[in-house]
Amino acid sequence: MGSCANDGSTEYDDPASLEKMKEPVLPLKLMPLHTNGWLHDMKLSSPSAVFASNGTSSGAFDPIYRAWTKKYPSALNAFDHIVAYGKGKKIVLFLDYDGTLSPIVDEPDNAVMSDQMREVVRNAALHLPTAIISGRSRDKVFDFVKLTELYYAGSHGMDIMGPVGEHDSVTDRGSSINSNKKQGKEVKIFQAATEFLPMIDEVFRLLIEKTKAIEGVKVENNKFCVSVHYRNVEEKDWKVVAQCTNDVLKVYPRLRLTHGRKVLEVRPVIDWNKGKAVEFLLDSLELANCNNVLPIYIGDDRTDEDAFKVLRDDKRGFGILVSSVPKDSHALYSLIDPSEVMDFLKRLVMWIEGEALHKSQ
Numbered sequence: 397m398g399s400c401a402n403d404g405s406t407e408y409d410d411p412a413s414l415e416k417m418k419e420p421v422l423p424l425k426l427m428p429l430h431t432n433g434w435l436h437d438m439k440l441s442s443p444s445a446v447f448a449s450n451g452t453s454s455g456a457f458d459p460i461y462r463a464w465t466k467k468y469p470s471a472l473n474a475f476d477h478i479v480a481y482g483k484g485k486k487i488v489l490f491l492d493y494d495g496t497l498s499p500i501v502d503e504p505d506n507a508v509m510s511d512q513m514r515e516v517v518r519n520a521a522l523h524l525p526t527a528i529i530s531g532r533s534r535d536k537v538f539d540f541v542k543l544t545e546l547y548y549a550g551s552h553g554m555d556i557m558g559p560v561g562e563h564d565s566v567t568d569r570g571s572s573i574n575s576n577k578k579q580g581k582e583v584k585i586f587q588a589a590t591e592f593l594p595m596i597d598e599v600f601r602l603l604i605e606k607t608k609a610i611e612g613v614k615v616e617n618n619k620f621c622v623s624v625h626y627r628n629v630e631e632k633d634w635k636v637v638a639q640c641t642n643d644v645l646k647v648y649p650r651l652r653l654t655h656g657r658k659v660l661e662v663r664p665v666i667d668w669n670k671g672k673a674v675e676f677l678l679d680s681l682e683l684a685n686c687n688n689v690l691p692i693y694i695g696d697d698r699t700d701e702d703a704f705k706v707l708r709d710d711k712r713g714f715g716i717l718v719s720s721v722p723k724d725s726h727a728l729y730s731l732i733d734p735s736e737v738m739d740f741l742k743r744l745v746m747w748i749e750g751e752a753l754h755k756s757q
């Protein structure tokens with residue numbers, strides 16, 4: 397297997413097997429491969445939250461954060477304004493998982509969702525179409541959420557289990573595998589990058605091998621993408637993580653890199669992301685061309701920005717960024733942390749129930 401080369405060169409045991417992967421089939425959209433650039437992004441994407449003495453995030457009391465909320469008002473404070481906009485409309489809910497429904501923890505396998513949050517999400521899904529869109533594999537995120545009432549998009553939207561719609565007008569790629577009974581309802585499985593599965597598996601194994609000497613690193617297979625976690629790596633070694641990942645990635649021009657919260661995400665170069673998944677799901681729900689639909693997307697990560705942007709550009713719905721630190725975003729509103737997400741969802745359901753009661757009288 398290959399080893400990390402500080403001079404940027406790479407050695408592989410079986411170059412022939414990799415050779416066939418080198419041919420770019422799609423236009424390249426690689427981020428700059430200069431690892432110092434990566435390092436800069438790694439630091440930027442890992443800002444430290446401000447914490448109060450009791451351990452809770454103190455964003456609301458921090459003057460810089462409060463100034464930031466002038467641009468991204470709290471969705472709780474702006475709740476009446478949000479629902480006024482949703483009055484008479486069908487609200488569709490899109491939720492990210494890590495950092496939105498579950499707090500960020502050191503060990504990705506321990507990112508469990510509280511029973512209370514699960515109940516709130518379940519209740520939301522009983523009142524309005526609800527989908528989880530995660531960077532994790534679809535199976536893994538389902539194992540955490542365990543709710544059959546929802547739709548799921550894993551691997552940053554590249555693997556969707558959605559409703560059976562009439563048409564797939566938003567996509568000319570990928571495969572709708574079937575329409576079958578899964579988790580008790582009629583669903584369609586859409587996968588945008590099936591041909592990349594062998595490559596992703598190979599890269600997953602290579603990344604494990606190449607990074608095995610770095611203490612704290614964790615490589616996670618998310619089916620259509622691979623996550624290289626550096627949350628538990630000492631900051632002085634982040635450069636080595638970037639170098640090792642770069643060494644692997646540069647022989648795979650059909651893969652690209654994006655940054656998440658203390659994680660490097662390796663994924664296909666295809667034009668597909670969480671924003672496309674939102675469009676696909678709205679289309680499948682046959683709500684894509686309706687004026688009386690209000691999609692709301694709640695997420696905390698850089699990869700959620702694609703979804704925020706779609707909603708913002710279409711002027712149809714809006715994003716809510718979950719963050720305890722000021723960040724630039726395409727979202728319109730903000731929430732500090734998953735506990736505020738829970739409060740927002742509870743209020744939304746109460747409002748929907750109130751509206752239904754009002755209508756029935």
Ligand SMILES: O=P(O)(O)OC[C@H]1O[C@H](O[C@H]2O[C@H](CO)[C@@H](O)[C@H](O)[C@H]2O)[C@H](O)[C@@H](O)[C@@H]1O
Pocket residue numbers: 492493494495499500501502503504505507529530531532616618623625627656657658659661697699
């Ligand atoms: O789209 P998401 O549902 O937010 O998934 C994005 C990544 O989330 C997970 O990593 C993040 O959460 C971990 C658990 O709290 C944390 O340890 C890690 O540092 C974060 O980056 C998940 O493990 C990744 O595979 C997802 O891509």
